[in-house]
Amino acid sequence: MATTRSRKSALAALAAAALFLAALPAAAAEAEANGAKTLLAKASSAIGEDNAWTSRVETGIHIAWDTPGWGTLKADYTRAVKKPDKLKIDQDNSAYDHPFYRMYYYNGGDAWYVVNLNIGRSPNVTANMKNLIERVDGIAYYLAACDTFFAVPEVPGDSLLSGAGLLRAGCVLRGDTVLWDIDAKTHLPARRIEPATDRVFILEDYRDSHGFLVPFHVTVYAGGRKAEEFLWSAIAFDEAIDDALFEENRPPAQ
Numbered sequence: 001m002a003t004t005r006s007r008k009s010a011l012a013a014l015a016a017a018a019l020f021l022a023a024l025p026a027a028a029a030e031a032e033a034n035g036a037k038t039l040l041a042k043a044s045s046a047i048g049e050d051n052a053w054t055s056r057v058e059t060g061i062h063i064a065w066d067t068p069g070w071g072t073l074k075a076d077y078t079r080a081v082k083k084p085d086k087l088k089i090d091q092d093n094s095a096y097d098h099p100f101y102r103m104y105y106y107n108g109g110d111a112w113y114v115v116n117l118n119i120g121r122s123p124n125v126t127a128n129m130k131n132l133i134e135r136v137d138g139i140a141y142y143l144a145a146c147d148t149f150f151a152v153p154e155v156p157g158d159s160l161l162s163g164a165g166l167l168r169a170g171c172v173l174r175g176d177t178v179l180w181d182i183d184a185k186t187h188l189p190a191r192r193i194e195p196a197t198d199r200v201f202i203l204e205d206y207r208d209s210h211g212f213l214v215p216f217h218v219t220v221y222a223g224g225r226k227a228e229e230f231l232w233s234a235i236a237f238d239e240a241i242d243d244a245l246f247e248e249n250r251p252p253a254q
Helices: 002-046 123-134 140-143 243-247
Strands: 055-067 070-081 086-092 100-107 110-115 118-120 148-152 167-175 174-184 191-195 199-209 210-221 225-237
Touching: 002 148, 002 167, 002 174, 055 191, 070 243, 086 123, 086 243, 100 123, 100 243, 110 123, 140 167, 140 174, 167 199
Parallel strands: none
Antiparallel strands: 055 070, 055 225, 070 086, 086 100, 100 110, 110 118, 148 167, 167 174, 174 191, 191 199, 199 210, 210 225
């Protein structure tokens, strides 16, 4: 009887140990996910995303580097957003020796464009504008929308940024991985990496604007080359914007 009880106790102990060991990977994964979310939440808070806003207007210079057939194009650039679903981009190259102007609109799910004298719609414009308006809340959007979070133990240095002093967190958004490199001391985002589109965003020159810390210099690399640059001169929040701005040049419904 004593031997039987001893065997049963040993088997129970082995079963408990097996359950404990099986739970370790899940617990480690959960701890890693929580660490990544905590880091992203700190970054979101550091740049002021805890503060609500209703409108945002960015003005400055946009540079498209080495475009096919046209070379480098510089433009006066304004991007106006009014939550929840209104966006206008005004891009005027005419002051910089290129006779182009472009305007892109998104309003309530409908998108259209004005390129010189041509007005129209395209699936590409709709997808790009929808993508911009969805992500207008920055890291806070990813914290809410991503279904998987993970930490990367080491940030490798490269020609764009040294990995020293940076922490990396990632998430998976609708099957696509997004990586953020965060300054370990200030918690300001220094880089966003989108492997699915082969794009890297370098975020620099943070300045206070109405209680938000905003990068006034954003450089976009695509396929390893410098593709775009945004040099903001002013970023304003919660200014009154007439809805009529987002109805300009709307083409007839198709």
